Amino acid sequence: MKQDQDNCDFIIQAGHDIYYTHKNVLSAGCDYFEAMLKYDTKESREGKVVFKDVDSECVKNCIDFIYSGEIEIPNEKMNDLLYAAIMMQLEDVKQAVSDILKRSITVENYFSTRKVADIYGLDAVSTRCRVFFSKNLMKISMQPGFGNIEKTDILNFVKSEKSGLYEEAKLTLSLRWVENNRKNEEHLHKCLEVIKFDKMSPAFLEHLLESNLIISNDFGLYKLFNGHLLKASKRLGKAKGEIDNRDFIILFDADTDCIRSLDPIAEKVEKFHDEKFKHLRDFGTISLDSYIYVPCENKSVHRLDCRSKNSKWEKMKDMICDHGEFPRSVSWSGLIFVIGGSCHKATNDVETFTYSLNQWSQLQNKPTAICDASLVSLDDSIYCIGGIGQDGVEVSSFCRFIPFSAEWVDLEPMRYPVSDMGVVAVDQKIFVLGGCSGGIEVNYVSCYDVISAQWTSLSSMIACRSFVSAHHMGNWIYAVAYGKVSNVIEKYDFSKDKWIIVKPEVDQCFTIYESTFVKL
Incomplete structure (x- = not known):
């Protein structure tokens, strides 16, 4: 294509840009121009055509293709180029863009790609979109x-x-x-x-x-x-060998490699299941749909059906990301989310597990890396509280993740930096229990009111505790920490703003390694 008028006999104008071309080249390389220039048309007589509402750069790219048989396809202007190519009846350019679209479908651009395919009648892209949709x-x-x-x-x-x-x-x-x-x-x-x-x-x-x-x-x-x-x-x-329908706090006994249950009403601990767990190294726990899931340091994930005393650990798909020891997880809307890292391994990775498909999916990263934060779900959101930043210092940050939009929103931070605390949601309030602040265990208790968006301080726990699991059962909040069962469980009375040590009836003293809440 010429940029001056020497030997050129046809002008193409797009916006304010003018391109000098040759009729014979345009006619030979493009059916659109051949039809325009073959007959006594206005454009043929005037030696000029004006393209309105067409991107100038894409017009230039199409002209370059007519001259050289090669084309540059900028990702940010594929839609505009497709429009120009279809208007000029350049099937090879249309096919080239279509091929790129087929290869480039992602979860994030699926809807925009499908829209382009529908608008321009790209059947091959539409077919690929349908296949991608069914698999993802x-x-x-x-x-x-x-x-x-x-x-x-x-x-x-x-x-x-x-x-x-x-x-x-x-x-x-x-x-x-x-x-x-x-x-x-x-x-x-x-x-x-x-x-x-x-x-x-x-x-x-x-x-x-x-x-x-x-x-x-x-x-x-x-x-x-x-x-x-x-x-x-x-x-x-009616099923045989089923466990009674009750609410339990499940306790992992580190001394005997036994899974026990705490009945909060009777305040009694008894053996819950025969399965051992010590072969599952450095794991966190989360319960969902009567199963206990344990994501491990080596990215493996296992689950145990709590409804049957005869069930065995079931190996699930491995996590995609490395979240360190004791991965931090939370359940929301029938999914499991693992966010950030743990044990001084700060990451901003976010992934979710769909148990019905046995499938992990990586989501948009958290804006800042974190480890040893606490997670809780409430209504349409997941809340990420405290933790340790990349510099190894505890933080007071408090943010909200909205899974439907993959949006992170910063909220009013806590009044003190803290990590490894217990957290539980009750009605429209989030309770934060204990943890480590300034490198030492604390017994602070804070409450965030989602409606008023304000933090308040409540009565402190009786003992300083970190690595706390928090569970809401009936009219109580239970705090279960790592350590001997005789002195690591407390419960909070809402009406009196008071903590009470729970000394459950046990057949032997043991060390609690992990705990979770199961509703059967």
Whole structure:
């Protein structure tokens, strides 16, 4: 292409830019120009064509392709280039852009890529998008645009027996689709009609009844789910070898390699399960849907079904990232999230586990690296509190992660830096118990009111404790720390703002290695 007028007989104008070209070259290399210049058209007579609303750089790229057969495709202007190529009927350029789009589909750009494919009729890209969608459905459901998925696409996956999704995953997807776009609420009943509730566990249904706002705010939905919960509980009660339906604090006995349970009502500790755990090195614990999950330092993950005394540890897919010893995890909306690092290994990695698919997915990183922070979920958010920064110093930071948008929001920090503390959410309040501050164990207790966005101080625990697990059961908050069972458990009385040492009835003294809460 010439940039001056020597021997040029045709001008192409795009915006304020003018390109000098040759009619014979344009006609030979482009059907669009051949048709324009072959006949007595206005453009042919005037020796000029003006492109309006077309990116000038992309017009230049297309002209360069006509002359050289080569083209530069800038990632940030693929859509504009595609528009220019289709207008000029440059099928080779259109195909080149299409090939790049097919190779470049990610969870983050899925919706924009699919939109481009639909607008410009890129059938091959649309097909690749459908395949990608089916393989990455749970990850895509975490993206902001998920609520704009057509109802027919959601219904097809919910109905499909070939999708490989458990019924819990199908229900989770349907609810996320509505949560992302409330206009879809009128179509939710269509999904619920084909979902097989009889294949779901009562723990999963109870979790939804307690935590999902769409269900709790709709009396009809709440009644429907409660009915399915009652039926599931009856089915479970008929199974053999099942553990009684109660709330337990599970204690990992480091002395005997035994899993024990604390009944908070009877304040009695007894053997809970026969499975050993010491082969699982340096692990954290999280309970979800009647299972105990243990993410380990070596990235392996195992789970134990708490409903049966005969169950065995089940090896799950390994985590993607290295979160150090005792990975910090939290459950939210039927998923497990692991955020940051632990034991002085600060990272900003965030990943989530979909148990129904046995699949880990890496999410957008946390803005700042952290280790030994505490995590708690409440409503539509996960809260990350305190910890140790990359410089090895404890921090008072407090931030909120919104899984649906992958957005991090900084909140009012705590009044003191702290790490390795217990944290639990009760109603619309977050309680922070003990931990390490300034390198020493503390017994401070703080409460954050989500509604007023303010921190207040409560009565301190009786003993200074770190590596605390916090559990809400009935009218009490229980704090369970690492150490001898006789002196590491306290409970908090809300009405009296008072802590009480719990000395449970035990058949022998033992050392608590880890603890978690299980609701059966």
